[in-house]
Amino acid sequence: MKSQSKAAGKAASKLISERIAKLGDWRGDALARMRALIREADPDVVEEWKWMGTPVWSHDGIICTGESYKLIVKLTFIKGASLKDPAKLFNASLDGNARRAIDIHEGEEVDKSAFKTLIRQAVALNSSGKPKPSKKAKS
Numbered sequence: 001m002k003s004q005s006k007a008a009g010k011a012a013s014k015l016i017s018e019r020i021a022k023l024g025d026w027r028g029d030a031l032a033r034m035r036a037l038i039r040e041a042d043p044d045v046v047e048e049w050k051w052m053g054t055p056v057w058s059h060d061g062i063i064c065t066g067e068s069y070k071l072i073v074k075l076t077f078i079k080g081a082s083l084k085d086p087a088k089l090f091n092a093s094l095d096g097n098a099r100r101a102i103d104i105h106e107g108e109e110v111d112k113s114a115f116k117t118l119i120r121q122a123v124a125l126n127s128s129g130k131p132k133p134s135k136k137a138k139s
Contacts, residue, residue: 011049012047012048012049012055012056013047015049015053015055016035016047016049016055016066019031019053019055019068020032020035023068026106026107027068027073027106028068030073030104030108031055031066031068031073033110034066034073034075034104034110034115035055035057035066037110037112037115037116037119038057038063038064038119040116041115041116041117041119041120041123042057042059042063042119042120042123044059045057045058045059045063045119045123046058046059050065054066054067055067058126059122059123059126059127060123060126060127060129061078061079061126062078062126063077063078063119063122063123063126064076064077064078064080064119064122065078071105071106072103072104072105073103073104074092074101074102074103074104075101075102075104076093076099076100076101077090077099077100077101077102077118077122078098078099079098079099079122079125079126080093080098080099080100080101080118080122081096081097081098081099081100082098082125083100083118083121083122083125084121085100085114085118086114087111087114087117089102089110089111089114089115089118090102091103102115
């Protein structure tokens, strides 16, 4: 079973690489940069290909997805509302109880250190096995 998931991971990684190449513009470059940062932050990350063509990065559960649209590259953190974001990288999907997203527009750079911190927090949260409350409890 373990080797089967490794094979699936390699196939997904190939599909993600093909997607990046096929974009062929700033969106591919942005997605490639963010993918590299995810891998740096979590060398054990598993790449998956879900929902008819969405790159997904997982470690004990989904960390984030990477979607490309005409004007943005969107990285959606499934449990983003439970993560501390002092650098204010999250700039989309801010109203929900669980998800948070980072929309990257052409020419924009994301704070690499702050992004890798978010990835590590998401992995720690997934690995803890229990969701943390999204809003601070009042004393």
